[in-house]
Amino acid sequence: MSYRTLEPGQTARIHIHDARTGEDVVIHESDDVLFEAPNWSLDGSRLLLNGTGVLWSLAPEAGAQPAEIVHDGLPALNNDHVLDPGGEAIYVSAMDRHIYRAPLAGGAVERVTSDDDVWHFLHGVSPDGRRLAYVRITSFDQPGTLAVLPATGGASTIVDTGAGHIDGPEWSPDGDWIYFNSEHWASRPGHAQLARIREAGGEPERLVVSDTVDWFPHLSPDGRRAVYIEFPPGTEGHPADLDVALVVVDTADWTAPLERLPLPGGQGTINVNSWSPDSTRFAYVSYPYGG
Incomplete structure (x- = not known):
């Protein structure tokens, strides 16, 4: 597995979308680096993205230029990385299957996981910073x-979500729930739906019943809104280069979208x-062809 690259004629566009007004601004375009998966820093001063296997910092304003954050001993990254709630470090998943804790200022990193025969795809850090939620894959x-495992490393605990592949687990801001997408209810391959479950286990709760393939539910820090990505019916997995949509909802009613952003x-x-x-805002990346 290696980092992704842009196809000929393709561009990576980094957007910031205002969930209050609907204003959508492209703050940076690249035809060299395939940027992915923005996080927003705790102080709001920058976005953190991966591209070419490393981490980049980008001011959230039009015309900003990305700067590489240089780390020592960090293998090539994939697009699963989440900020430590303390604001000084980020947890990242790397191509060697492991999770690392990396300072946002750059420098030496710490490996968190120890199982060499398991893929650890990180998606969530608990609000108190003590636990990490990841997708555990032994075979694709x-x-x-x-x-779930301690943020300092150690033994993992499996949370039973029932049958079916899951992805994208992250805690609600109050720490009461883990949100994710699941094929638990799938009647055809790949039909992921949005769900949540208590960390201690129990029955997963389905949030939306749809014909589309729905991934990566992300709650706003105040818990009032969420955004997720909607793939076309029949999609298997979460592939690149499709006509998709971002769906914004009020978390009081996931069935009534506030916005749909095709891209x-x-x-x-x-x-x-x-x-x-x-x-108030969220960042995302689109990948158009032909300018």
Whole structure:
């Protein structure tokens, strides 16, 4: 597995969308680096994205230029990375299957996981910073499972979500729920739907019943809104380069979208939570062809 690159004639566009007004601004375009999966820093001063296997910092304003954050001993990254709630570090999933804790200022990193025969795809850090939620995969022909481990490393706990592949687990801001997408209710391959479950386990709760393939539910820091990515019916997995949509909802009613944003994208668009600290905006990446 290696980092993704742009196809000939393709561009990576980094957007910031205002959930109050609907204003959508492209702050940076690149035909060299396939940027993915923006996070928003705790102080609101920058976005954190991966591209070419490394982490980049970008001011959230039009015309900003990305700067690489240089780390020592960090293998090539994928697009699963989540900020430590303390604001000084970020947890990242790397191509060697492991999760690392990396300072946002750059420098030496710490490896968190120890199981070499397991893929650890990180998606959530608990609000108190003590636990990490990740997708545990032992073989790509088997469903991924929800696992939680201490942020300092150690033994993982499997959270039973029932049958079916899961992805994108992250905590609600109050720490009461883990939100994710699941094929638990699928009547055809790949039919992921949005769900949540208590960390201690129990029956998963389906949030939306739809014919589309719905991934990566991300709640705003105040818990009032969420955004997720909607793939076309019949999609299997979360591939790149499709006509998809971002769906914005009020978390009091996931069945009544506030906005739908069609775009060329998929993989890399919004794999991790990218809400601004004040819950007004979110960042995402589109991948158009032909300018």
